[in-house]
Amino acid sequence: MKIDKSIIKELSDYLDEFNLTEIEITEKDTKIKVSKNNVSSNNQPVTASVSPAIKNEIVNSESNINSGTEITSPIIGTAYHAPEPGAKKFVEVGKKIKKGDTIMIVEAMKTMNHVPSTADGIVKEICVEDGHPVEFGQTIIILE
Known part of the structure; x- marks a missing residue:
């Protein structure tokens, strides 16, 4: 599975722009969640994750796509x-x-x-x- 890094960057920018701590996007069978820790400094680390359950669904759906x-x-x-x-x-x-x-x-x-x-x-x-x-x-x- 290849994830477009520009999507993660865009979601990270939305965190700062709208003063959010977490944002999630779901498209078809892909779910991307970006969140940042509440740290008192201006250099807040940003993390991105793809849920393991969703990874399994992506693998299963890719095999379904090939057969349907x-x-x-x-x-x-x-x-x-x-x-x-x-x-x-x-x-x-x-x-x-x-x-x-x-x-x-x-x-x-x-x-x-x-x-x-x-x-x-x-x-x-x-x-x-x-x-x-x-x-x-x-x-x-x-x-x-």
């Missing part, structure tokens, strides 16, 4: 697995889907956006929980 097709979110918003609460989900693990089938809804600014499948396949993994936020380009489903 990722479908990513086209927009930032809140992901919903069904058209309304209590309704049947669009997809479930093991379900065969075709290109163009709605796999999820991403709500952004009170607009419900249907996300179509970009490929045919069988749903291997649903990577986002119902009602949770998603980022642009975040993997939401993996197909076999």
Whole structure:
């Protein structure tokens, strides 16, 4: 795994700019946490770490990526697995889907956006929980 040092530098700058002691960023399956010790001097050491549990997830997800097709979110918003609460989900693990089938809804600014499948396949993994936020380009489903 290769981590872009400029991201750590940028997060370190945010610590000073906003007078924070800790900041964390999660992108796909990578989680970077930067924190500084509360030392009374101006030369405050900054540390960066990647959680061991996340390292294992990164290794596992890299092997999943090689054996599946990722479908990513086209927009930032809140992901919903069904058209309304209590309704049947669009997809479930093991379900065969075709290109163009709605796999999820991403709500952004009170607009419900249907996300179509970009490929045919069988749903291997649903990577986002119902009602949770998603980022642009975040993997939401993996197909076999």
